[in-house]
Structures are given as structure tokens and as C-alpha cells.
Amino acid sequence: DIQMTQSPSSLSASVGDRVTITCRASQSISTFLNWYQQKPGKAPKLLMYTASTLESGVPSRFSGSGSGTDFTLSISSLQPEDFATYYCQQSDTIPWTFGQGTKVEIK
Amino acid sequence: QITLKESGPTLVKPTQTLTLTCTFSGLSLSTTGVGVGWIRQPPGKALEWLALIYWDDDKRYSPSLKNRLTITKDTSKNRMVLTMTNMDPVDTATYYCVHRLGGKLAFDYWGQGTLVTVSS
Numbered sequence: 001d002i003q004m005t006q007s008p009s010s011l012s013a014s015v016g017d018r019v020t021i022t023c024r025a026s027q028s029i030s031t032f033l034n035w036y037q038q039k040p041g042k043a044p045k046l047l048m049y050t051a052s053t054l055e056s057g058v059p060s061r062f063s064g065s066g067s068g069t070d071f072t073l074s075i076s077s078l079q080p081e082d083f084a085t086y087y088c089q090q091s092d093t094i095p096w097t098f099g100q101g102t103k104v105e106i107k
Numbered sequence: 108q109i110t111l112k113e114s115g116p117t118l119v120k121p122t123q124t125l126t127l128t129c130t131f132s133g134l135s136l137s138t139t140g141v142g143v144g145w146i147r148q149p150p151g152k153a154l155e156w157l158a159l160i161y162w163d164d165d166k167r168y169s170p171s172l173k174n175r176l177t178i179t180k181d182t183s184k185n186r187m188v189l190t191m192t193n194m195d196p197v198d199t200a201t202y203y204c205v206h207r208l209g210g211k212l213a214f215d216y217w218g219q220g221t222l223v224t225v226s227s
Contacts, residue, residue: 043217043219044154049212050212055215097156
């Protein structure tokens with residue numbers, strides 16, 4: 001299985017901060033990498049697919065980059081509604097696997 | 108607007124078989140490229156993909172659970188069913204029904220999830 005490792009596991013940030021989350025795959029996955037946002041008690045929501053394509057309706061302050069094994073999700077100016085847990089997921093090889101999550105908390 | 112909704116038991120005993128149903132609207136499982144599947148999340152833990160069935164009845168399973176899972180679809184009733192045999196307390200999780208479109212290669216629609224507890 002391809003292992004997905006996110007860093008950090010959690011972070012504290014303030015409204016307006018720029019936030020960057022990293023995801024590393026245990027082998028090359030080209031750009032077959034997706035990002036999801038999950039709020040407590042809710043289903044995950046797709047933010048980004050194929051590493052850098054913004055899902056319809058997702059604010060432009062979210063951006064994604066990377067290819068191969070290293071990927072990043074950035075939030076340019078953190079908003080109150082962005083406090084959540086973020087997961088990366090590879091869609092290159094079955095089983096499709098997720099990272100362990102990065103919890104973004106209010107400082 | 109695509110919606111998916113999970114239904115099934117909230118409590119199962121160890122060794123029993125779990126049957127979960129996903130009822131959906133706004134999509135057709137006879138449309139080329141469409142897939143519907145299951146992802147689970149144990150309390151406080153990360154997400155785990157389980158299975159997916161495509162419009163052409165092609166089925167994909169997580170290798171670690173393949174022997175325990177069966178996924179089927181009823182296109183005429185807009186429904187998909189997952190069975191998981193030999194349930195164990197470690198299978199306690201919220202089970203999500205998800206939609207995947209071939210071109211996007213991502214799970215773009217999710218059901219609200221259903222919590223299944225495995226306990227005697």
C-alpha cells in the first residue's frame with residue numbers, strides 16, 4: 001500500500017495567517033493527489049483534486065501543488081470557517097489511501 | 108444535485124454480517140465513468156477506503172478487506188449495498204457512501220455517514 005504522511009499533525013494559527021500543510025507519498029503518485037476538509041461531526045468535503053485543481057465552489061484562498069511524492073495544501077488567509085481537519089488522499093493505486101490528517105486549530 | 112444516504116444497523120454483534128445500503132439521487136449508476144463506494148472512519152481516526160463499484164459493474168476492493176466485502180448495485184432503484192462479514196469491534200466506525208467520477212479521480216460527494224458499533 002502507498003503510505004501517505006502529513007505534516008504537521010496539528011497546528012495553531014490565527015485568522016488571516018497563511019497556512020501550509022504537507023503530504024508525502026511513500027512512492028511516486030504523479031499528481032494523483034486529493035485534499036479534503038472535515039469539520040467535527042461532518043463528512044469530509046473535497047477541496048482539491050489532481051494536486052492543484054480547485055473543486056467547484058471552493059474559495060480561491062485554497063491552493064495545491066506538488067507532484068511525485070511531495071505535495072502541499074496552502075490557505076492564503078485563514079478564515080474562521082477553515083478551522084478543521086485536512087486529509088490528503090492518493091488516487092494512483094488501489095487501495096486508495098489517506099493521510100492521518102492535519103488539525104488546524106485557532107491560536 | 109447529487110445526494111447519498113446511508114442506512115443500516117447501528118449495532119452489530121461480533122462475528123455477524125453487516126449490510127449497509129446507500130440510496131442516491133441526482134446520479135445514475137448506468138452513466139459512463141460513475142462509481143459509488145464506501146469509506147469508513149473509526150472514532151477519532153483517519154479515513155479508510157473500502158470498496159467501489161463502477162457503472163459497468165466493475166468492482167474494486169481494499170485488498171486487506173477483500174475477503175470480507177461484497178459490493179453490489181441496483182441501478183433501477185438507485186441503490187448500492189455493501190456487506191461485510193465477520194464483524195469485529197475494530198470495525199466500529201462511521202461508514203460513508205461516496206461518489207467518484209472517473210475524470211476527477213476523487214470522492215466528490217459524500218453521504219452524511221452512519222455510525223456502526225460492533226459490540227456484544
